[in-house]
Amino acid sequence: xxxxxxxxxxxxxxxxxxxxxxxxxxxxxxxxxxxxxxxxxxxxxxxxxxxxxxxxxxxxxxxxxxxxxxxxxxxxxxxxxxxxxxxxxxxxxxxxxxxxxxxxxxxxxxxxxxxxxxxxxxxxxxxxxxxxxxxxxxxxxxxxxxxxxxxxxxxxxxxxxxxxxxxxxxxxxxxxxxxxxxxxxxxxxxxxxxxxxxxxxxxxxxxxxxxxxxxxxxxxxxxxxxx
Amino acid sequence: xxxxxxxxxxxxxxxxxxxxxxxxxxxxxxxxxxxxxxxxxxxxxxxxxxxxxxxxxxxxxxxxxxxxxxxxxxxxxxxxxxxxxxxxxxxxxxxxxxxxxxxxxxxxxxxxxxxxxxxxxxxxxxxxxxxxxxxxxxxxxxxxxxxxxxxxxxxxxxxxxxxxxxxxxxxxxxxxxxxxxxxxxxxx
Numbered sequence: 026x027x028x029x030x031x032x033x034x035x036x037x038x039x040x041x042x043x044x045x046x047x048x049x050x051x052x053x054x055x056x057x058x059x060x061x062x063x064x065x066x067x068x069x070x071x072x073x074x075x076x077x078x079x080x081x082x083x084x085x086x087x088x089x090x091x092x093x094x095x096x097x098x099x100x101x102x103x104x105x106x107x108x109x110x111x112x113x114x115x116x117x118x119x120x121x122x123x124x125x126x127x128x129x130x131x132x133x134x135x136x137x138x139x140x141x142x143x144x145x146x147x148x149x150x151x152x153x154x155x156x157x158x159x160x161x162x163x164x165x166x167x168x169x170x171x172x173x174x175x176x177x178x179x180x181x182x183x184x185x186x187x188x189x190x191x192x193x194x195x196x197x198x199x200x201x202x203x204x205x206x207x208x209x210x211x212x213x214x215x216x217x218x219x220x221x222x223x224x225x226x227x228x229x230x231x232x233x234x235x236x237x238x239x240x241x242x243x244x245x246x247x248x249x250x251x252x
Numbered sequence: 253x254x255x256x257x258x259x260x261x262x263x264x265x266x267x268x269x270x271x272x273x274x275x276x277x278x279x280x281x282x283x284x285x286x287x288x289x290x291x292x293x294x295x296x297x298x299x300x301x302x303x304x305x306x307x308x309x310x311x312x313x314x315x316x317x318x319x320x321x322x323x324x325x326x327x328x329x330x331x332x333x334x335x336x337x338x339x340x341x342x343x344x345x346x347x348x349x350x351x352x353x354x355x356x357x358x359x360x361x362x363x364x365x366x367x368x369x370x371x372x373x374x375x376x377x378x379x380x381x382x383x384x385x386x387x388x389x390x391x392x393x394x395x396x397x398x399x400x401x402x403x404x405x406x407x408x409x410x411x412x413x414x415x416x417x418x419x420x421x422x423x424x425x426x427x428x429x430x431x432x433x434x435x436x437x438x439x440x
Contacts, residue, residue, distance in 0.1 A: 221282025
C-alpha cells in the first residue's frame with residue numbers, strides 16, 4: 026500500500042489526502058475491482074486481441090487525441106479524422122482499445138518478458154493447469170494493476186484491473202478470482218482457434234469471441250466491483 | 253414403420269456402434285472444408301458443389317452398412333423412409349435426434365437440433381450467406397436414396413451457422429428409378 030501511495034503521489038495531481046481517504050474507506054468496504062482491458066499476445070509477441078471494457082474516465086473518443094499527444098506519439102491527423110471514429114483510430118487502428126491502455130499493456134509486456142522470457146529472465150516457466158500458467162501481478166500502474174497468464178504455447182494474456190491493494194488474506198482471494206477469469210478467457214480463446222476459418226497467426230476478428238469475452242468480463246465486474 | 257420403433261431402433265444401434273471423438277470429427281471436417289476452399293480459391297458455390305459430391309460418395313457406401321446393421325423393415329411409402337432416415341439412420345451414424353416433418357407424400361424435412369459437424373465453427377462474414385457448410389448431409393442423403401432407386405433433391409433450408417436456431421434439410425423426391433441393367437446392356 027505504501028508503494029502505491031508513493032507512485033500515485035508522484036504521478037497524479039490529486040490531493041494525496043483524498044487518495045488516502047479513499048483507500049482507507051475501500052479497505053473497510055468490500056474489494057472494489059473492475060477489469061479494464063485485456064490483451065492476448067501471440068508467441069512472437071504479436072497482438073492477437075486488444076480490448077478495453079470500461080471507459081474509466083467516463084471518457085469518450087475525444088480523449089484519444091490528447092492521449093496520443095500526451096504519450097509523445099505523433100498525433101496521426103489523418104487517421105484521427107477518419108470517419109470510422111476516433112475510438113478505433115489509434116495508431117494500431119484495428120483494436121478497440123484506447124491508447125492509454127495499449128501503452129500500459131505494452132509496458133506490462135516488457136515486465137512479462139523480464140519474468141518469463143529467455144535468459145536472463147527470472148526463470149518463470151509455465152506448467153500445466155491454470156495454476157501453472159498464472160504468472161500473477163506484473164506491475165502496478167497508478168491505480169491499475171496488470172496481471173499476466175502465459176500458456177505452454179507462449180500465448181500471453183494480460184489483464185488490466187482497477188483495484189486497490191488489500192491486506193494479504195484478501196489479496197489472495199482476489200488473485201484467485203483473477204486466475205479463474207483468465208482461465209475462462211483462455212478456454213474461450215481455445216474454442217475460437219478451433220474454428221476452422223480462423224487463421225491462428227492473425228488477430229482475432231470474431232464477433233462471437235468478442236461478445237463472449239465481454240460477457241465474462243461483465244460478470245466479473247458485477248460480482249467483484251462496484252462499476 | 254411406427255415412429256417410436258424407428259427411434260428406439262436408432263437408439264439401440266447407436267449404443268452398439270463404435271464411436272469417435274466428436275471434436276476430432278468436427279475438426280477434421282473443418283480442415284476438409286478449408287482445404288476445399290483453398291482449392292476453389294474461395295468460390296463458395298464451387299465449394300458447396302464439392303462438399304455435396306463428397307457427401308454423395310459417403311452416402312452411396314453408408315447406405316449398405318446401414319441396411320446390413322439395422323433391422324429397418326420394409327418401407328411402404330416415403331413417409332416410412334423419412335422416419336427411418338431421420339430417426340434411425342441419423343441416430344446411428346451421428347448420435348443426434350432428428351425431427352421429421354412430412355410436407356407432402358413426396359417431400360419431407362429433417363430438423364436437426366444439434367449439429368456435430370458445426371462444433372466450434374463460425375463462418376466469416378463474406379461466406380455467411382453463400383457457403384453451405386453442412387451441405388455434406390444433403391449429399392449423403394442423396395447418395396443413399398439413389399442406391400435405393402429414389403432420385404431426390406436435397407437442400408439446406410435453415411442453418412445455425414447463418415443465424416437460424418435449427419438446421420433444416422429439405423428432401424424432395426423427384427423420381428423413382430427403375431432397376432436398369434446398365435448402359436452396356438441397353439438394347440439398341
